[in-house]
Each structure stands twice: as structure tokens, then as C-alpha cells.
Amino acid sequence: MTSEIAEFPLPADVTDDERATAKRELGKHARIVGEEPRVIRFEGRLIGQTGPVWHLQYTRLYAVPNGYLVAAHDLHEGIKVVFATDPKELPDAFKNETVREFLEDELLFRKITGTTTEPAGSRTGRE
Numbered sequence: 423m424t425s426e427i428a429e430f431p432l433p434a435d436v437t438d439d440e441r442a443t444a445k446r447e448l449g450k451h452a453r454i455v456g457e458e459p460r461v462i463r464f465e466g467r468l469i470g471q472t473g474p475v476w477h478l479q480y481t482r483l484y485a486v487p488n489g490y491l492v493a494a495h496d497l498h499e500g501i502k503v504v505f506a507t508d509p510k511e512l513p514d515a516f517k518n519e520t521v522r523e524f525l526e527d528e529l530l531f532r533k534i535t536g537t538t539t540e541p542a543g544s545r546t547g548r549e
Contacts, residue, residue: 427455428466428484430493432501436460440500447503448493452486466491469509470528476518483512483528490534492525509534 430444441462445454448464456463469490470483481494489507492515496502504515509529513522529535 425465426467427463428452428468428482430462430464430482430484431480432460432462433479433495434460437500440495444493444501444503447501448491451488451491451503451505452484469534470532472524472528475524476521478521481521481525483509483525483532483534485509485534 430448432441432444436459444462445457448454448462452464452466454462454464464486466484466486468482469485472478472481474480477497479495479497481492484491484493486505489505490509490512492502492504492512494502504512506512506515512529513525516522516525526535
């Protein structure tokens with residue numbers, strides 16, 4: 423991966439604890455290169471995003487030198503960062519099926535993961 427700079431946006435009402443969590447968790451998997459009140463910059467590349475779903479205000483998906491990240495702002499739990507070496511593993515870190523589905527669909531849409539052979543509506547738990 424070439425040296426690219428990605429940004430993780432922080433909400434307008436971000437707390438000091440949420441900012442510290444985002445910086446610490448992102449920094450476990452990518453080199454932090456900058457920080458402003460509403461953004462953290464790190465070595466990586468934005469590969470996708472989702473809007474509000476469940477109690478996640480937003481999620482961002484990134485490719486980093488050693489794998490892939492999902493960083494999200496959870497309205498109940500604060501900032502959540504998940505790392506995986508295989509992008510197909512990222513959705514599994516979330517308990518809510520709708521969140522997992524949104525992430526799976528975004529990875530497919532952005533052509534990060536392969537195409538699915540399942541017909542629409544055939545995923546487990548769907549009627």
C-alpha cells in the first residue's frame with residue numbers, strides 16, 4: 423500500500439475520552455500523522471463508509487498497512503475501532519445483524535470483497 427493519509431471524523435460533541443479512544447485505537451494499527459479538534463489523520467486509505475444505522479452515527483472503513491479497519495461512532499458506547507487482516511472479517515465484530523449487513527454491502531459495493539453468489543434476500547435470518 424502506498425503512503426496515503428486517511429481521516430477519521432469526530433463528532434461535533436466529541437468528548438476528550440472519545441478523542442483519546444479514537445487516537446489510541448487507530449494508533450494500534452496505523453501511524454497517526456495529525457490531529458485536529460474534529461479529525462484524526464493516519465496512514466491508511468478510506469475504502470468505504472455508512473451513514474446512520476442502529477445506534478452507530480457513522481462508520482468508516484479503511485485499508486491500513488497491515489490489514490483493514492472499521493472505525494465507528496456509537497451513540498451509546500463512543501468510538502469503536504475494529505481491525506482485521508481480511509476485510510470479510512470486519513462485519514463479524516458487530517453484534518447487530520443490520521450493521522453487519524451494511525458493512526458487508528459496502529465492502530461488496532466498493533469491490534473490496536468478492537461478489538456474492540447468494541441471491542438478494544437469502545442471507546441468514548431474512549424472510
